[in-house]
Amino acid sequence: xxxxxxxxxxxxxxxxxxxxxxxxxxxxxxxxxxxxxxxxxxxxxxxxxxxxxxxxxxxxxxxxxxxxxxxxxxxxxxxxxxxxxxxxxxxxxxxxxxxxxxxxxxxxxxxxxxxxxxxxxxxxxxxxxxxxxxxxxxxxxxxxxxxxxxxxxxxxxxxxxxxxxxxxxxxxxxxxxxxxxxxxxxxxxxxxxxxxxxxxxxxxxxxxxxxxxxxxxxxxxxxxxxxxxxxxxxxxxxxxxxxxxxxxxxxxxxxxxxxxxxxxxxxxxxxxxxxxxxxxxxxxxxxxxxxxxxxxxxxxxxxxxxxxxxxxxxxxxxxxxxxxxxxxxxxxxxxxxxxxxxxxxxxxxxxxxxxxxxxxxxxxxxxxxxxxxxxxxxxxxxxxxxxxxxxxxxxxxxxxxxxxxxxxxxxxxxxxxxxxxxxxxxxxxxxxxxxxxxxxxxxxxxxxxxxxxxxxxxxxxxxxxxxxxxxxxxxxxxxxxxxxxxxxxxxxxxxxxxxxxxxxxxxxxxxxxxxxxxxxxxxxxxxxxxxxxxxxxxxxxxxxxxxxxxxxxxxxxxxxxxxxxxxxxxxxxxxxxxxxxxxxxxxxxxxxxxxxxxxxxxxxxxxxxxxxxxxxxxxxxxxxxxxxxxxxxxxxxxxxxxxxxxxxxxxxxxxxxxxxxxxxxxxxxxxxxxxxxxxxxxxxxxxxxxxxxxxxxxxxxxxxxxxxxxxxxxxxxxxxxxxxxxxxxxxxxxxxxxxxxxxxxxxxxxxxxxxxxxxxxxx
Numbered sequence: 001x002x003x004x005x006x007x008x009x010x011x012x013x014x015x016x017x018x019x020x021x022x023x024x025x026x027x028x029x030x031x032x033x034x035x036x037x038x039x040x041x042x043x044x045x046x047x048x049x050x051x052x053x054x055x056x057x058x059x060x061x062x063x064x065x066x067x068x069x070x071x072x073x074x075x076x077x078x079x080x081x082x083x084x085x086x087x088x089x090x091x092x093x094x095x096x097x098x099x100x101x102x103x104x105x106x107x108x109x110x111x112x113x114x115x116x117x118x119x120x121x122x123x124x125x126x127x128x129x130x131x132x133x134x135x136x137x138x139x140x141x142x143x144x145x146x147x148x149x150x151x152x153x154x155x156x157x158x159x160x161x162x163x164x165x166x167x168x169x170x171x172x173x174x175x176x177x178x179x180x181x182x183x184x185x186x187x188x189x190x191x192x193x194x195x196x197x198x199x200x201x202x203x204x205x206x207x208x209x210x211x212x213x214x215x216x217x218x219x220x221x222x223x224x225x226x227x228x229x230x231x232x233x234x235x236x237x238x239x240x241x242x243x244x245x246x247x248x249x250x251x252x253x254x255x256x257x258x259x260x261x262x263x264x265x266x267x268x269x270x271x272x273x274x275x276x277x278x279x280x281x282x283x284x285x286x287x288x289x290x291x292x293x294x295x296x297x298x299x300x301x302x303x304x305x306x307x308x309x310x311x312x313x314x315x316x317x318x319x320x321x322x323x324x325x326x327x328x329x330x331x332x333x334x335x336x337x338x339x340x341x342x343x344x345x346x347x348x349x350x351x352x353x354x355x356x357x358x359x360x361x362x363x364x365x366x367x368x369x370x371x372x373x374x375x376x377x378x379x380x381x382x383x384x385x386x387x388x389x390x391x392x393x394x395x396x397x398x399x400x401x402x403x404x405x406x407x408x409x410x411x412x413x414x415x416x417x418x419x420x421x422x423x424x425x426x427x428x429x430x431x432x433x434x435x436x437x438x439x440x441x442x443x444x445x446x447x448x449x450x451x452x453x454x455x456x457x458x459x460x461x462x463x464x465x466x467x468x469x470x471x472x473x474x475x476x477x478x479x480x481x482x483x484x485x486x487x488x489x490x491x492x493x494x495x496x497x498x499x500x501x502x503x504x505x506x507x508x509x510x511x512x513x514x515x516x517x518x519x520x521x522x523x524x525x526x527x528x529x530x531x532x533x534x535x536x537x538x539x540x541x542x543x544x545x546x547x548x549x550x551x552x553x554x555x556x557x558x559x560x561x562x563x564x565x566x567x568x569x570x571x572x573x574x575x576x577x578x579x580x581x582x583x584x585x586x587x588x589x590x591x592x593x594x595x596x597x598x599x600x601x602x603x604x605x606x607x608x609x610x611x612x613x614x615x616x617x618x619x620x621x622x623x624x625x626x627x628x629x630x631x632x633x634x635x636x637x638x639x640x641x642x643x644x645x646x647x648x649x650x651x652x653x654x655x656x657x658x659x660x661x662x663x664x665x666x667x668x669x670x671x672x673x674x675x676x677x678x679x680x681x682x683x684x685x686x687x688x689x690x691x692x693x694x695x696x697x698x699x700x701x702x703x704x705x706x707x708x709x710x711x712x713x714x715x716x717x718x719x720x721x722x723x724x725x726x727x728x729x730x731x732x733x734x735x736x737x738x739x740x741x742x743x744x745x746x747x748x749x750x751x752x753x754x755x756x757x758x759x760x761x762x763x
Contacts (some may be wrong), residue, residue, distance in 0.1 A: 001390035007488035010476030012196035032138040036202040044645025054465035055495025057088035068444035093510035099186035110138035111710035118198035118421030119367035119474030124423020148735030149331035159582030171207025173565035177352025179315035185322025186227020190633035192360035198476035200483020210480035225693035248337035250294030262314035264344025272591025329612035331729040337607035349573025366478035375533035389734035428638035432726035453708035600731035612740040632702035651687035653720030658700040682722040
């Protein structure tokens with residue numbers, strides 16, 4: 001095929017052949033091995049030449065004139081001045097030295113979020129963390145915005161989280177053995193377009209349809225009918241947002257009432273079921289967690305809940321809980337409750353049944369796979385032991401030296417003088433962006449490396465232009481995907497852009513630490529080291545890779561994955577003594593003595609229900625709606641929002657917001673109308689799409705629109721995180737609570753097209 005000769009690249013949303021004409025990328029063509037390629041990649045074609053490209057090192061005007069700490073209130077508003085690379089390196093090196101010598105390395109916050117590139121070497125997170133460790137360390141973040149609450153809670157229940165996330169029972173096992181798949185939060189195929197580290201073959205659509213053809217009954221428990229593709233013919237239970245825990249508890253109560261609990265399983269494989277049963281039956285608080293109780297909370301008829309519980313008790317059942325369920329107040333509880341119900345059913349560790357952490361949350365969930373132990377760029381050791389949960393950035397900046405609770409410990413926020421960000425956009429991921437903007441004024445200096453003018457770059461003092469994955473060579477070695485790709489450089493870097501490694505090498509040289517950072521290796525040397533180390537690691541587990549020369553000549557290779565289905569916890573269930581979990585008891589801890597002993601009132605050590613601060617059950621009147629912010633179908637987080645694919649989905653230049661027909665009628669809102677969505681935290685502009693697949697009382701909007709505030713803090717780009725609350729899930733996990741959010745909506749009266757406030761001015 002002609003496209004075989006085209007350069008090959010890999011991204012977090014798939015592999016593509018790159019078409020280049022006149023030294024410009026003109027198209028991305030689907031990788032020949034991918035049966036369900038993502039359209040997201042096409043968005044980079046226009047973005048490569050967009051005026052949002054950062055072409056030169058830039059310094060904010062006041063910082064350049066007056067130095068660190070100058071007019072931090074003008075971040076995001078003030079023009080930038082072009083400087084040379086020599087000047088930029090000197091500024092960064094001098095500022096890092098000033099802060100580490102004057103305040104200690106803990107005063108440096110090193111931010112990166114890992115989604116910048118699928119390349120194993122040009123991975124911004126690895127690069128910036130290696131560099132900061134070489135200069136004496138930094139305050140880091142832990143956990144993710146995706147599922148932080150689960151990352152902390154599930155290890156107390158199962159002894160690990162990532163291990164079981166990466167060994168979710170595979171789709172083929174579900175198709176062959178399950179009769180019922182209950183999907184709390186749905187199975188959104190749009191999310192399955194992506195996976196960290198690169199994708200050779202998308203499998204989620206095929207996996208879901210395999211289960212459908214096998215006549216697995218699928219139940220979509222979600223406020224959004226479209227959270228599962230219509231081809232799945234799923235039954236829809238239109239639950240109120242943030243009430244999944246209550247429904248799961250009611251299912252558990254019904255299993256107890258009809259005596260369909262597998263007590264033998266609980267006795268052999270779990271601890272704490274007696275405490276769970278006492279809570280379900282109301283012995284603790286006088287409230288039985290019955291279907292009638294849950295119906296008032298969930299907005300779902302009690303008989304529907306009761307019928308679902310009985311169906312789960314009589315069928316081979318898989319319970320899937322989406323990652324989104326963790327991103328709410330008390331987001332630890334849906335996972336704890338799902339595991340508890342699955343244990344009561346006694347089907348954990350069996351083919352096709354038990355529980356799963358979010359089918360189609362990413363492409364790899366539910367794939368047949370084994371973990372591939374690829375090497376990566378060594379980051380060294382961080383001498384600074386301070387860290388924060390990643391979703392507590394604004395708290396750290398606004399409240400230095402104050403204490404907070406996290407996973408049973410009382411910790412103290414450090415005082416940050418310098419933020420160095422590479423490969424991420426906190427003005428997308430974080431909540432209450434106007435609050436983050438105020439917090440962002442606190443450090444003396446903010447440095448960002450990126451290839452385009454995101455809101456984070458615009459709110460920085462020093463901006464260093466880096467290349468993107470089409471402007472450099474690399475290797476895609478994903479531990480979660482069978483395909484290995486030699487990523488070819490397709491075009492020359494734009495302007496004066498450099499790759500992260502060269503940027504940091506230059507700064508390290510100026511600090512007298514060049515050898516420590518590079519170890520005398522070029523980027524090509526490091527890629528060879530990573531690849532050869534990976535060959536050795538794979539050989540130790542009976543797998544092989546071709547030579548690097550062969551890989552580059554062929555463009556890609558495939559590692560043979562297991563020829564049998566993946567079944568989560570199968571080994572533990574087969575022999576719980578030989579394969580004990582890493583919990584204190586070695587068993588599934590439905591009640592955790594450890595968590596209970598922490599003494600935090602908002603997480604007692606077992607699955608429980610507590611109403612969130614913002615939800616439909618406590619709105620003042622029916623003008624308030626529950627806002628759901630979902631992963632977009634046309635980009636990865638905020639990446640490529642400026643590209644043609646995203647722009648093509650906007651309506652009148654605005655982000656679409658889905659409204660139920662009944663709410664549209666009641667609020668006098670029409671399809672295609674421009675609206676302002678608002679609450680006490682701020683406002684955004686959007687364009688209405690009336691959609692019968694949305695539950696009444698609920699709005700749905702994509703995340704990822706670039707934060708573009710006007711003078712009043714109203715986001716003209718439509719970033720919903722302007723509206724979401726910046727509070728932790730609980731003292732246990734301290735994850736983001738974005739989905740616990742009430743808003744109001746009204747027509748936007750100004751008929752003029754809203755101007756973009758985003759500033760990329762140069763002098």
